[in-house]
Amino acid sequence: TQLLEQSPQFLSIQEGENLTVYCNSSSVFSSLQWYRQEPGEGPVLLVTVVTGGEVKKLKRLTFQFGDARKDSSLHITAAQPGDTGLYLCAGRYNQGGKLIFGQGTELSVKP
């Protein structure tokens, strides 16, 4: 079974703080995605990264794909209460393959 490990599992911070969430595997991904899920809703795609070393920015969110394509990180600058939610990474180990999801990071940003 291919595993995708996310850390930390829970994160509670104050508004304005920075944070980083990690996603790691022992296998190489062909592509990796990050999703955000709000309570009572399904996950929503934030970004897809494909190339080793790739960095993508979405407003205050910065996504990085590791050079070896085995890991990824999500960095949030100056977190806001609206960033609260469950963040999931998901990877494909081959082109066209099924997505494998990490267990998620539950983020709470307090005003």
Place this chain on the structure above:
Amino acid sequence: NAGVTQTPKFQVLKTGQSMTLQCAQDMNHNSMYWYRQDPGMGLRLIYYSASEGTTDKGEVPNGYNVSRLNKREFSLRLESAAPSQTSVYFCASSEYGLGLYGYTFGSGTRLTVV
């Protein structure tokens, strides 16, 4: 709005009862998926349908069956519900064979088996 529609949103079953969870997408996607989500365990794939007319087992298929009724609809059936099947169930769809595309998820069905 275009997307994935799941019904029902909530359901309570008694042990041994059966039910079907319905899912429909209007994005002309080829592939559809059923996941269950449990606290601390992320999303686990139950069954998927890579294209109309095909279905395959995922990571946790025991106790479930699926039907790909047509390109739009993919249903999940619990023949004899067990408390271990208490979970939130998500249906998703995607383009087939295009690794850069993400999944579009429905808003989920919260199932409780007592």
